[in-house]
Amino acid sequence: MAKAKSAFVCTECGAEYRKWQGQCSSCQEWNTLSEIRLASARPGNGAATGRTGYAGDLSREVVDLGNVDLSEVPRLTSTFAEFDRVLGGGLVPGSAVLLGGNPGAGKSTLLLQTACKLAQQRRILYVTGEESLSQVAMRAHRLQLPTNGLKMLAETSVETILAVAEREKPEILVIDSIQTMHLEDISSAPGGVAQVRESAAALTRFAKQTNTVLLLVGHVTKDGTLAGPKVLEHMIDASLLLEGGADSRFRTLRGQKNRFGAVNELGVFAMLEQGLKEVKNPSAIFLSRQEEQAPGSLVMVVWEGTRPILVEVQALVDESALGNPRRVAVGVDQNRLAMLLAVLNRHGGLFTGDQDVFLNVVGGVKVLETSADLAVLLAVVSSLQNRALPKELVVFGEVGLSGEIRPVPSGQERIAEAAKHGFLRAIVPRGNAPKQAPKGMEVIPVDKLSDALDAL
Numbered sequence: 009m010a011k012a013k014s015a016f017v018c019t020e021c022g023a024e025y026r027k028w029q030g031q032c033s034s035c036q037e038w039n040t041l042s043e044i045r046l047a048s049a050r051p052g053n054g055a056a057t058g059r060t061g062y063a064g065d066l067s068r069e070v071v072d073l074g075n076v077d078l079s080e081v082p083r084l085t086s087t088f089a090e091f092d093r094v095l096g097g098g099l100v101p102g103s104a105v106l107l108g109g110n111p112g113a114g115k116s117t118l119l120l121q122t123a124c125k126l127a128q129q130r131r132i133l134y135v136t137g138e139e140s141l142s143q144v145a146m147r148a149h150r151l152q153l154p155t156n157g158l159k160m161l162a163e164t165s166v167e168t169i170l171a172v173a174e175r176e177k178p179e180i181l182v183i184d185s186i187q188t189m190h191l192e193d194i195s196s197a198p199g200g201v202a203q204v205r206e207s208a209a210a211l212t213r214f215a216k217q218t219n220t221v222l223l224l225v226g227h228v229t230k231d232g233t234l235a236g237p238k239v240l241e242h243m244i245d246a247s248l249l250l251e252g253g254a255d256s257r258f259r260t261l262r263g264q265k266n267r268f269g270a271v272n273e274l275g276v277f278a279m280l281e282q283g284l285k286e287v288k289n290p291s292a293i294f295l296s297r298q299e300e301q302a303p304g305s306l307v308m309v310v311w312e313g314t315r316p317i318l319v320e321v322q323a324l325v326d327e328s329a330l331g332n333p334r335r336v337a338v339g340v341d342q343n344r345l346a347m348l349l350a351v352l353n354r355h356g357g358l359f360t361g362d363q364d365v366f367l368n369v370v371g372g373v374k375v376l377e378t379s380a381d382l383a384v385l386l387a388v389v390s391s392l393q394n395r396a397l398p399k400e401l402v403v404f405g406e407v408g409l410s411g412e413i414r415p416v417p418s419g420q421e422r423i424a425e426a427a428k429h430g431f432l433r434a435i436v437p438r439g440n441a442p443k444q445a446p447k448g449m450e451v452i453p454v455d456k457l458s459d460a461l462d463a464l
Contacts, residue, residue, distance in 0.1 A: 016041040017201050022242065044194075044202035081268065084179070084221065087125040090276060090286040091118070093313070094248055094261050096269015099180070102219045103268065104212045104243065106186075108226040109250035114259055114277070114284050115225050117151070118250065119182050121283050124148060126180065127158035133178035137164040137188030151283040164198065166191050166207050170214055178220060183211060185225035186240075205240060212243050241265060252279070256372055258293060259284065263313070272376065273313030291318040291429060294371040301399045304391030307431070308383030309404045309422040310375050316418065316425040318402070320370040321380065323387035328364045339369025340380060348385055348407060355411030355457050358389060379416040381407035382435070382460060389461065397464065400432040405440070411457040415439030423451060435463055 016025045018041055023034040031038050083098030092098045095105070109115045116139075123132050136144055141162050148155050159176060163169055166189050173181055183189065189207040190198040197203065208224065215222035224244070241247050245267045252259035261275040276287040287293060295307065295318055304323040309316050321339075328334065337345045345367055349360050365388060369375055382405035390397050404422055406414040416422075419440025426434055427446035434451050441453035454460045 014043050016043050017205070019201055022240075042201040044196065044200075044205070084126075084130070086122045088118075088122065088275075088277075088284075088286050089288075090261065091122065094263045094266075094269075094273045094275040095246060096263075096266055096273070099221045100245070100268050101179070101221055102216055103245040104208075104215050104222040104224065105246045105248065106224045106226050106241070106244045107248050107250060108228050110228055110252075113250045113252050114279055115250055116184055117147070117279075117283050118261075118277070119184065119223055119225065120144065120148060121151065121153060123180070123182055124153040124155060124158055127156075128154060130180060131159070131176065131178045132157075132180045132182070133159045133161060133173060133176050134182045134184070135161045135163060135169055136184050137162075138185060153283075164188050164190055166210050170210065173214060173218075173220070177218070180221040180223065181211070181215065182223045183225065185227060186211075187227050205243075208240050208243055251374075252372065258287070258371065260373065270313045274317070291316075291425065294319045294373065295429065301396040303394050303396045304387050306383050306387040306390065306397050307402045307426075308380050309402060309426055310373075310377060310379060311416075311418050311422065316422045317373075318426060318429055319373050319375070321383050321387050322368045322370060323384070323391045324366040325360060325363050325388055325391040326366075328362055330364075333360075333362060334364045334366070336365070337367040339373055340367060340375050340384065344378075344381075345384065347409070348381055349388070351407055351409060351411060351457065352385055352388065356385070356389070356461055358392060360388070360392065363392070377416070378406040379404045379422075381405065382413060382437075382457075385457065386435075386460065386464065389464070398433060400430070401435070402426040402431040402433070403435045403460075405435070405437040405454070405460075407457060413437045413454050413456060413460065423449070435460055 016028050018032040018035060020037045020040045021032065021035040023032055025041060028041055032040055081100050083100055085098050086092055107115050107119065123134050126132055141160050144160065161172055186204060186208055187199040190203050191206050191210065194202050194206055211222055214220065246263065247265040249262050249264055250259055251262065257279045259277040259279055261277065263269065263271055263273045265271065276290040277284040278287055305320060307318055307320050310319055335342060335346050349365060352358050353360065367384060383403040385407060386403055404416060406416055408414055415437040419436060420442055423434055423436065423442060424446060427449045432449055434449060435454060436451060438453035438455050441451055445451040452463045454463060
């Protein structure tokens with residue numbers, strides 16, 4: 009018998025090695041290599057058509073780029089406007105979408121609501137590998153969802169699922185979850201690197217060949233990343249992450265990869281007794297502020313995907329009792345906070361080296377852009393001086409290492425969003441200052457950090 013071939017795959021970056029080694033040479037992570045069995049090339053298994061197996065169905069003719077059809081790809085609505093926004097306008101036939109999140113975040117609830125509503129007009133096959141059919145039916149009954157027309161299958165074998173899908177010919181195929189699926193040819197247990205990768209490849213190949221929308225549910229690890237090999241994200245067309253703490257009734261759906269839309273688009277949902285309900289105006293829920301303004305609180309305008317969102321940032325500066333003062337940031341990068349405090353000391357004349365600095369973005373929002381720099385510094389100054397800032401003030405802008413205030417993208421739209429919510433003053437970079445401010449709003453352009461401190 010021929011010896012079975014194997015390889016070692018890094019679960020962080022997807023790099024492959026012939027032998028096991030302690031550290032991955034590509035991503036420099038330790039103890040992330042897992043052994044996988046390599047399936048032998050057999051006729052019909054897609055070995056001749058490339059790694060994904062569906063290239064044989066595509067045209068082999070060479071086409072001039074100028075002659076490629078530019079007609080818009082038709083999309084299917086998910087019945088959720090916020091879900092469609094993150095997807096880039098809706099579900100694309102033949103695409104594979106991976107939905108990840110912590111246990112209890114609402115992944116299965118969101119897909120079940122979508123499937124039940126779409127099943128009234130389209131053919132949908134919902135495959136559950138973690139729950140029984142009765143559990144799914146009880147959840148649908150509790151959420152008061154229409155259950156007629158939705159085809160259900162409790163199965164974990166990929167071969168059986170593909171056979172049923174060939175017979176039913178669904179327009180949308182939901183797999184809950186990819187970590188429970190397995191192929192008979194792979195000897196490892198379900199959830200392993202080999203099973204997750206090969207199962208996802210087989211399902212994606214079927215979706216491409218039959219023009220079916222594939223929705224996969226994925227688990228996350230302790231650090232919040234999707235479980236399984238990183239190569240899984242290269243196979244799919246869109247990777248979405250549903251976030252939300254157990255103590256919060258709000259959920260945020262963020263796009264991490266999308267071949268058919270904008271990346272880092274944000275959708276906001278509220279978890280109610282009837283399931284997830286989309287939030288039309290996210291700025292309103294993040295601005296539930298107290299009547300009496302406290303020191304260290306300030307509103308900033310961040311840009312999420314294709315729209316501005318108003319978010320409150322809070323800072324607490326207190327004298328440290330330790331030799332090494334603490335720097336704790338929730339919702340923003342902690343290393344960037346340390347850098348901004350150094351800029352504040354050098355170019356603002358305010359020393360915080362003997363103070364504990366705590367920073368929090370209200371509502372559990374994670375700010376990934378640099379437009380929050382100026383708001384973070386002014387909130388720290390407010391808490392350090394124990395002086396409350398005006399409630400009608402809004403701030404945004406990037407702070408450079410030399411103390412300059414740099415403009416940020418979509419500044420006009422940010423100011424218009426703040427004016428729409430009743431803010432009367434705005435401190436913005438001079439490069440983002442409009443020629444004519446919105447009616448009833450005072451826009452204060454600044455060039456340096458010292459100018460912003462003087463404007464307070």
